[in-house]
Amino acid sequence: MNLNNLCATFERDGFSNDSYYINARYSAKISKGHLAELLGLPTHGKLFPFQCLLVIEHPEITHSFLKKLILHDKNGDMVGFKKTATEGNWLIGYKDRRGSKLSEQKVKLNPSTTELIEKIIKITKPLRDFLKERHDDTWRELFITCGFGFSTPSSAEYPSWNKSAFKGHPKYLDMLKDQFHGHTTRRDGELEAFLARVSISTLRASSGVLVYLKTKSVAEMAKALGHARYDTLLMKRYLPEAILAFFQTRWIRIFQKGFICEAMKDSPYLLEAANFSSMEDLHSFLTNHALKCVPQHLSNPEHTMTEKETSADHNIKQVLISIDPGIMTALVSLEKAVDAASTPEKICGRATYWADLSRKVVAEINRGNDYLLKQHLSDALSHCNPEKMKGLIYETSSRA
Structure with missing residues (x-):
């Protein structure tokens, strides 16, 4: 079967996790992982880049906001993604740490992140339809994956990009390195160390630091990170101590230069x-x-000019x-x-x-x-x- 036939079969029958059906309809010679990749299914970790791009553009988005983000309510109405002609497009979720009164969080999307959300909805639609037919409430979530091939669709889990995970799964690390080779000059151990630092938390922190560097304002940084109020202790979690110390002393130097x-x-x-x-x-x-x-009193010591003449720009000689x-x-x-x-x-x-x-x-x-x-x-x-x-x-x- 060529790729056109595979896609036509999938489009007609939709997603299935039945091994007998998959072997009969597609070919037992193709591994489920490779077949899922050919069909563009959201397998484990495939939605993580989308989540990273969302956080980079909107650092107020947290891990808890993305986890099990509800796209549809029980009646099927779309509540997590709102598109309006006058007020823009919004991603709506919940951030439990903000407390019950502030738990709902609305993130105003820009054109690029609106496109990201629309792509995620299209990519996950086959899994969503499968779950909905089986009355599994997971269909209502935005981020759904099908494991490493054709497992029963479930809530997306964040991939573990850290040294211990890479040590236990060297082939997975090699795959990531190959994917990144075209986008960075880092190689071998340097690239591995870089990948081990990639997470939603570190991306938020980096984006927050960029806001601080541009505005020199911890209040603006707190706002960009979606904090309900400015908290010095909370800021220290995101702003590197060296940078914080530099800018604190920088303002002292500015005042000193002013006095001089x-x-x-x-x-x-x-x-x-x-x-x-x-x-x-x-x-x-x-x-x-x-x-x-x-x-x-210095520019007109004799008071020879009238008030009207003083204020008129065209009379200035x-x-x-x-x-x-x-x-x-x-x-x-x-x-x-x-x-x-x-x-x-x-x-x-x-x-x-x-x-x-x-x-x-x-x-x-x-x-x-x-x-x-x-x-x-x-x-x-x-x-x-x-x-x-x-x-x-x-x-x-x-x-x-």
Whole structure:
């Protein structure tokens, strides 16, 4: 029998776990495991990749949520998977650890995970029909498998991907390695160690860490993991201690850098003290200090402009810039670093912007007669350090 005949027979008769029927209709020469694979049946472990992909996209999904997830109620109505035209598509289950009032959990699906659920429903339909005819309530569940071939369909069990399981089933490990070879450069022991770490729990933890790295917020991480409230102790289960410690000290360093910048903004030694590590940091400092709003009593000390004229943008004839030795030193250093750049086409937009502003400010100070401003410029020129700016001006334009 060729594959077309096998599939036609299965489509006509549906799933059966009767060995006599299987041998008579399909051929005793084909092993049940191979036959199940040819027919695309959800055998043991075959739905695990679907579950992993769901968890990666929606880290609030837990092991308990997926276990025996009910797709249909007793009347046959679909309750676990809801598709709506206006509110999107939802996977609905229960998470017992949240308590009775919060046990129902609704996960809003995206287009890719909606497609995953629809595929799972199609794949498991033959088993579902078989169980329904026999009044076995397992038919109502989303994840159903038929063992390693044509066993009686039952609730899907999670495969054990760990060192002890691999040691007891070397052929299973070899099969997994072959499947992963096309998707990773890991081989032999390194690949085995990687596979031994794959589980719903580790995938959730990794996805939670990604949210934390993007948002720097443990509250957002807790929300992404589906926690009813933020719990420090619970977060420590997901966030590696080294990463948590790094970001906790990072915020301390940010505040310390802020104090240094504020304290040294009037000093020509600002660059040495602050040691800006990125164009973004320098841009924020200059924006907050060089282009800050000038108080009304300083910009219009004689009160010669009316309130209406002050608020009208089209009446503004000049731009007021706050200048002191620290700011001037930063601007001149940046300007000279941009002018000396060996690859000017790679300079980021922010560096070009501040260098242009520096040229205009220097020209304005030189043209005027303000002694204090000229002193600030003189201090800046004597303390400027283009070398400190070289590493900042080439940052990518996406950050500019």
